[in-house]
Amino acid sequence: MTALAQAGYFDLAYYSRLTAIVRGWLELEEIDPSLLPEPDDADACRRLLFQEARYIDQHRLEEWLGLFTEDAAYWIAADVTGRDPARTISWEFNDRRRMEERVDRILTGKAYSQLPPTRTVHSYSNIELIPAGPDEIHVLCTFEIRTLFAGEYGLKAGWNGFILRREDDRWRIVLKRINLFDADKPQTNLSFTL
Amino acid sequence: MSQHDRARDYAALFRPGLVHRDLYVDEGIFRQEMDILFGSTWVYVAHESEIPAPGDYVTRRIGRRPVIVTRDSDGGLNVLMNRCPHRGATLCRDDRGNAATITCPYHAWAFDPKGGCTAVPARPGFGADVDLARFDMGRAAQVESYRGFIFAAMKPVPPLVEHLAGAAGVLDAWLDRNPGHPIRVQSGSMPFEVRSNWKAVYDNAADGYHVLFSHESMLRVFAQRYGDVDMAYYNGDFDASALFVKDLGNGHTLLDQRAEMHALSAWKRQHVLPGREILWEQLNAALGEEQALDLLDGSTGSGINLNIFPNLLIIGNQIQVLEPVSANTCVINWYATTLDGVPDEINAIRMRMQEDFPSFGEVDDAANFEACQVGLEEVPEMEWVNIARHIDGARRTRDSDGHWREPISSDLHPRAYWAAWRALMDSSAESKEKAA
Numbered sequence: 001m002t003a004l005a006q007a008g009y010f011d012l013a014y015y016s017r018l019t020a021i022v023r024g025w026l027e028l029e030e031i032d033p034s035l036l037p038e039p040d041d042a043d044a045c046r047r048l049l050f051q052e053a054r055y056i057d058q059h060r061l062e063e064w065l066g067l068f069t070e071d072a073a074y075w076i077a078a079d080v081t082g083r084d085p086a087r088t089i090s091w092e093f094n095d096r097r098r099m100e101e102r103v104d105r106i107l108t109g110k111a112y113s114q115l116p117p118t119r120t121v122h123s124y125s126n127i128e129l130i131p132a133g134p135d136e137i138h139v140l141c142t143f144e145i146r147t148l149f150a151g152e153y154g155l156k157a158g159w160n161g162f163i164l165r166r167e168d169d170r171w172r173i174v175l176k177r178i179n180l181f182d183a184d185k186p187q188t189n190l191s192f193t194l
Numbered sequence: 195m196s197q198h199d200r201a202r203d204y205a206a207l208f209r210p211g212l213v214h215r216d217l218y219v220d221e222g223i224f225r226q227e228m229d230i231l232f233g234s235t236w237v238y239v240a241h242e243s244e245i246p247a248p249g250d251y252v253t254r255r256i257g258r259r260p261v262i263v264t265r266d267s268d269g270g271l272n273v274l275m276n277r278c279p280h281r282g283a284t285l286c287r288d289d290r291g292n293a294a295t296i297t298c299p300y301h302a303w304a305f306d307p308k309g310g311c312t313a314v315p316a317r318p319g320f321g322a323d324v325d326l327a328r329f330d331m332g333r334a335a336q337v338e339s340y341r342g343f344i345f346a347a348m349k350p351v352p353p354l355v356e357h358l359a360g361a362a363g364v365l366d367a368w369l370d371r372n373p374g375h376p377i378r379v380q381s382g383s384m385p386f387e388v389r390s391n392w393k394a395v396y397d398n399a400a401d402g403y404h405v406l407f408s409h410e411s412m413l414r415v416f417a418q419r420y421g422d423v424d425m426a427y428y429n430g431d432f433d434a435s436a437l438f439v440k441d442l443g444n445g446h447t448l449l450d451q452r453a454e455m456h457a458l459s460a461w462k463r464q465h466v467l468p469g470r471e472i473l474w475e476q477l478n479a480a481l482g483e484e485q486a487l488d489l490l491d492g493s494t495g496s497g498i499n500l501n502i503f504p505n506l507l508i509i510g511n512q513i514q515v516l517e518p519v520s521a522n523t524c525v526i527n528w529y530a531t532t533l534d535g536v537p538d539e540i541n542a543i544r545m546r547m548q549e550d551f552p553s554f555g556e557v558d559d560a561a562n563f564e565a566c567q568v569g570l571e572e573v574p575e576m577e578w579v580n581i582a583r584h585i586d587g588a589r590r591t592r593d594s595d596g597h598w599r600e601p602i603s604s605d606l607h608p609r610a611y612w613a614a615w616r617a618l619m620d621s622s623a624e625s626k627e628k629a630a
Contacts, residue, residue, distance in 0.1 A: 010469030010546070011476065012538055073468075079382050086542040089382045089530035092553045093546060095468035104415045105554060111411035112565075113557035150564065152389070184289075186387035186525045191557040 009071050010095050015086040022082040022177065025140060025161050028130070035131045042129050044171050045137050045164050052173065053122035056193045061103045064193065069165060069172045074099050076178045076194060091183070091190055111191070118149040118192035124160070135166040136174075143178075149189055156194065157181055202226070204619055211582025211605075213612060215570045218391040218579070224521040231504060231618050232257030236338075236345040236357045238506035238515060239263050239273055241379040241529070243342060249292040249307055255517055256334065256346060262286050262296070263344060264307040271339060273346035274309040275332030285331070296331075309333050341369055342376070343506070359443030360597045364500045368508055372492040372533055379513065381530040381545065384552055388526060388560045390567035392518035395526055396611065398559055399501040399509075400439045400449035402432060402602030403583060408562055412554040416465045423465040424495075427454040433589070437602035440593065445503030445614025447607040452497035460497065461490035467546045473539045480537065489536055493544050503611050512548055522567055526560075528552055581608040 036042070048067065055064040068074075076091035085093055094102060106114045123144045130138040139162040147154040163175040178194045180187070202223070207214035217223060239254045245265040252263050253276055260276035262285070278285050278298040285298050285305070295312065296305045304313040309331035317324060334346035338354040340362065345354050355362055369377065388395060398404065405428045406413065416423055427435065436453035455463060477486040493511065500508040507514040517525040530548050532541040570579070584590070584604035593599050600606040 009472070011472045012542060014469075015542065078384055083382070085545065086538055087381055087532055087545065089384060089528075089545055089548055091384060091549070093468065093549055097466065098468055101415050101419065102553070104418075105411045108411040108414055110414065111558060112408065113561040115561075150561070150568075184382070184385075186385040186527075188387050188389075189557060189560065191553070191561075 010073075012086055015084060018175070019082065019084045019086075021138070021163070022161065025130075025138070026082050028128075028140070031128065031130055037129050037131055037137050041137065041166075041171070045129060045139055046127060048164065048171050048173070049124055049127070049139060049141065049162065052176075053124055057120050057122055059117055061106065061193065065099060065103055067173050068096065068099065068176075069167060069174050070096055072096050072099065072173060073175050074102075074178075075175065076180070076190065077183050080179070080181070080183050091180075091187065106191075113189055113191035118147050118189065120148075120192055121146045126159075132163070137164045137171075138162065139164060143194075145194060147192065149192070152188075154188060158183070204616060208612070208616070209578070211580060211585045211609075212578040213581060213608070215574075215577050215579065218394060218567065218570045219521055221521045224391075224518070226619065228257035228259075228518065231615065232259075233348040234618055234621075235351060235504065236336075236347050236354055237504065238343060238502065239346050240344050241342055241377075241513065242271070242339055242344060243376075243378045243380060244290070245271075247292065249294050250290075251286065251293065251296075251307070252290045253286055253288070256348060257518070259348070260284060261334070261346070263346075264309075266307040270308070271337050271344055272308050273334040273337045273344070274305075277332060278303060279311075279329050279331060280314075303329065305331050340365065357444055358502065359446060360440070360595060361442045361444075361446040361448075361500060361502050363595070364442065364448050364498065365502075365508070368496055368498060368500065371496065372489070372536070375492075375533040375535050377531045378534055379529050379531055381532050381541075383530060384528040384549075385517075386526040386528070386552070386556065386560055387519075388524050388563050389522055390524060390563040391521055391570075392516050392524040394563045394566050394570075395516060395524050396501070396504070396507075397581075397608050398563065399507050400447045400499050400607035402428075402437060402439060402449055402604075404559070404562075406432070408558050409555050411558065415554075420465045423463055425451070425455075427451075433584075433601035433603050435602065438599045439602060439604050439606045440599040441597055441606055441610040443597060445611040447501045447503075447610050449499040449501075449602070449607070450497065451495075455495050455497035456491075459487065459491055460494040461487060464494045464547070467543070467550055469542060469546060473543055477537060477539050489540050490543070493533065493536075493540055494547065501607065501611075503614050510548065510551060511544055522571065526556075528556075581605040581612070585609070 052067050074094045078089050078091045105111050124141045126142040128140045132138050140159060142159045145156040158180040161177040162173060164171050165174045207217055237256045240252050240263040244252050248265055248267045250265045254261050254263055262274045262276045264272045266272055276284055276286050280301060280303050283298055283300040285296050302315050306312050311326040311329035314329060335349050336347040338345055340354055405425055417426055437451050440448040442448055496510055505516045511531050513529040515527045517527060519525060532544055582605060584600050589601050590598055
């Protein structure tokens with residue numbers, strides 16, 4: 001498994017490394033049981049995911065940002081085949097800076113696509129942990145998000161690919177790649193946090 | 195005569211500076227638009243770079259008609275009805291692909307990429323000497339490409355370039371920003387589904403009036419972080435600025451921000467995006483600063499919204515296509531573009547930039563289009579939509595090319611396209627009456 005280094009954040013080498021990781025997820029076979037993370041790490045990673053989902057559902061977006069590393073990315077793919085983001089459009093592919101701008105925008109109170117904010121309830125299941133080094137664990141999980149905006153109820157579904165890293169003894173999110181099962185089909189308002 | 199064909203007195207739905215809510219909410223009018231309006235003019239279907247090789251195809255719509263756009267073995271372009279001539283089944287069920295033969299999944303009738311029927315199983319059952327040409331696929335009456343943009347018409351119409359009128363020259367300018375580097379449409383798309391009538395979307399396509407308000411959250415965040423960037427030039431008396439809207443003929447319009455956006459450097463006006471600094475550095479190192487900036491400027495903020503009635507909108511570096519679904523639902527499909535023959539860093543920057551406005555700006559517009567639809571549907575006592583800004587013509591000037599321009603916040607755009615809408619719908623209604 002390719003490790004995700006910090007250097008060259010959002011340059012072509014970064015895109016190549018990410019593409020290789022996503023391909024690995026799409027072709028994943030049985031995870032070697034002898035390589036599974038230590039139970040304590042596995043437990044910490046699961047708790048991080050649930051905390052992440054809870055912060056979104058509670059509209060605690062600044063605290064949500066605090067769960068991500070300085071070189072993090074929030075990525076909603078617009079294709080379902082793992083194409084190279086260097087020449088493929090995504091619904092959103094935000095570095096840390098654009099993640100913060102996104103939260104700032106919603107918090108202006110003038111973001112009409114989030115006025116009032118979309119109510120959500122996130123459910124994560126089918127959680128699989130993939131070891132990727134002493135301080136890096138990848139997590140795949142499926143998600144369902146119930147939504148309510150402007151009187152319309154909705155449901156978004158798919159799977160997430162997380163890259164988690166241990167920094168100063170805390171697990172943090174380096175990448176959240178959201179893979180809507182219908183990412184390449186028409187989507188209603190995606191301006192809430194998926 | 196079905197309800198769809200019944201001629202309506204559309205004149206009652208228009209007053210100076212006002213259009214009636216029925217035009218946005220009435221399903222019967224929507225069906226007439228799909229059948230008559232989209233059936234009697236040039237409609238954009240695809241870009242040639244989407245189907246470069248023989249057998250390549252994409253599936254699209256002309257109004258609601260499902261069509262297959264194919265490249266045949268002679269390199270020709272075909273726009274075929276995605277409806278089996280036998281029983282009506284959808285022939286091609288993938289969005290895109292490559293096929294030497296299109297075979298109906300129901301009774302295995304087979305067709306070539308030109309739409310010619312090549313085989314029907316147990317053929318003598320249709321008569322001993324049946325001619326397969328009787329079973330060819332339905333096709334658009336006319337297909338033409340303007341510099342890669344493929345348009346189709348369901349009935350004979352004047353040549354495409356005549357229809358494009360003033361829009362052709364603006365499209366040329368958009369395509370010629372990077373000489374020697376043609377655009378390629380192979381990078382996916384963002385199809386937004388919006389719960390509003392397609393014209394509530396189209397109304398916005400050259401609306402310089404909403405920018406400071408609908409996009410306040412976006413403008414505020416980027417101004418706070420980066421100062422005078424992006425569309426900050428709208429601040430103040432925007433109608434006295436160098437920005438303008440223009441009627442290009444046949445319902446086509448232009449919103450032009452180039453005088454401000456390109457005054458110095460489009461790239462330098464552009465707020466930061468993921469990878470900006472490192473990719474700029476790498477391009478400078480590889481090409482030198484001057485050539486790097488040329489390429490970056492050519493891939494940043496085209497500064498125009500070019501609207502080709504009824505369904506093609508060029509915005510920034512994207513090709514936006516409207517796909518009406520019903521009276522109150524529309525898909526806005528944003529096709530991403532790359533350039534041929536430029537460093538990969540440029541195309542990576544184009545991708546991250548083309549994600550920017552849709553997620554920071556379009557989302558708020560979409561919420562407002564949906565809110566308009568709710569108001570139009572739910573308050574029958576309030577019948578009218580106002581499109582009267584600058585209708586007095588006091589600030590109208592004739593451009594050197596003979597087309598009219600007005601201040602940036604004018605409603606010239608809706609007035610221009612509604613005139614084209616009426617010309618198409620009324621002339622079809624008249625000819626139907628004559629035929630009857």
